[in-house]
Amino acid sequence: MTDAAAPAAAVRDTAGGGVAIFDLDGTLTRRDTLVPYLRFALARHPERRGRLAAVPAILLRFALDRDRGRLKGDLIHALLGGLTHAEINAMTQAFLDEQLIAMLYPTAVAAIEAHRNAGDWLVLLSASTEFYVRELGSRLGFDQVICTEVRWDGDRLDGRLKGENRRGPEKTRCLADLRAMHPTATFAAYGNAGSDLDHLRHVDAPRVVNASLWTRARARSLGLPVDSWR
Numbered sequence: 031m032t033d034a035a036a037p038a039a040a041v042r043d044t045a046g047g048g049v050a051i052f053d054l055d056g057t058l059t060r061r062d063t064l065v066p067y068l069r070f071a072l073a074r075h076p077e078r079r080g081r082l083a084a085v086p087a088i089l090l091r092f093a094l095d096r097d098r099g100r101l102k103g104d105l106i107h108a109l110l111g112g113l114t115h116a117e118i119n120a121m122t123q124a125f126l127d128e129q130l131i132a133m134l135y136p137t138a139v140a141a142i143e144a145h146r147n148a149g150d151w152l153v154l155l156s157a158s159t160e161f162y163v164r165e166l167g168s169r170l171g172f173d174q175v176i177c178t179e180v181r182w183d184g185d186r187l188d189g190r191l192k193g194e195n196r197r198g199p200e201k202t203r204c205l206a207d208l209r210a211m212h213p214t215a216t217f218a219a220y221g222n223a224g225s226d227l228d229h230l231r232h233v234d235a236p237r238v239v240n241a242s243l244w245t246r247a248r249a250r251s252l253g254l255p256v257d258s259w260r
Contacts, residue, residue: 047149048216049208051233052142052172054156054163056222056240057259059133063158064102066133068109070125075113084108098157099178099195106159106180106189113187122162130166135240137259141220142170151212155204155219157197176204198225205229230254 055062072079088108092101110118145152154167156177167175178196181188194200209217218235221227224245230236231252238249238256246256 047151048145048218048234049153049212050142050145050150051153051155051205051208051217051219051229052138053219053221053223053226054154054158054166054177057220057226058135058138058142059130060135061133063130063133063162064105066129067125067162068105070129071110071121074121074124075117078109081109098197099191102157102159102178102195103180103190106187108189110187111189114185115182115187118161118187122165125162126165126169130162131169135259138220138239139170141259142172145218146171150218151215153208155196155201157195157201199228201226201229202232205232224248227252227254 052058055064072082085105085108088101088104091104092098113121142152151174152172153174153176154163154170154172156163156175159178159180161180163177164175176196178194179192181190181192196204205217205219209215216235217233218237219230219233220237220239221230222238222240222245224242227238227245227249230238230249231254236254238245238254239259241249241256249256
């Protein structure tokens with residue numbers, strides 16, 4: 031798999047095919063994935079449960095600044111900071127095996143397979159963090175994974191964000207990068223959140239799936255097709 035900064039030579043030819051971009055949380059999965067991951071981590075490392083004392087202050091800061099990227103990084107830093115690569119990797123494999131795979135919509139998996147059979151370049155574009163998104167992308171056969179990256183201090187996790195939170199306008203920027211890498215391809219994209227509507231407006235075949243009533247109404251007002259996956 032490659033990331034958004036991969037050189038064009040590293041990307042296979044999409045002539046005759048297209049590019050299919052999938053969001054993760056709420057689109058491929060039945061719910062958000064970060065909170066279940068953090069809960070799973072604390073269950074495997076109960077000695078860290080005392081770190082939950084930091085969470086109210088983190089949530090209060092978010093209530094004031096509404097910075098979702100900072101919220102995400104602060105939670106990961108507070109609860110998982112200091113774990114090694116090996117510990118994170120082992121936990122991620124177990125999380126996918128025991129929880130995340132079961133959270134996938136069967137219809138979503140079928141849509142991925144349909145695009146693969148059509149010869150499309152598959153992209154998993156998610157605001158969720160690299161711990162489990164990259165591994166899930168590999169297991170599902172995605173060609174490219176673009177997700178939120180976190181900082182490491184050598185072999186130890188820092189957890190605060192390394193770059194941009196892959197959400198909202200950042201997804202639209204990633205889409206522009208993908209178009210530069212695949213200039214002749216037809217683009218399809220799937221998302222569920224109001225924050226996905228902007229980049230969905232800029233693809234050839236958008237689809238809003240599993241959205242809230244407000245997001246469905248907004249999508250329809252923009253002329254975006256709406257669907258439900260089960």
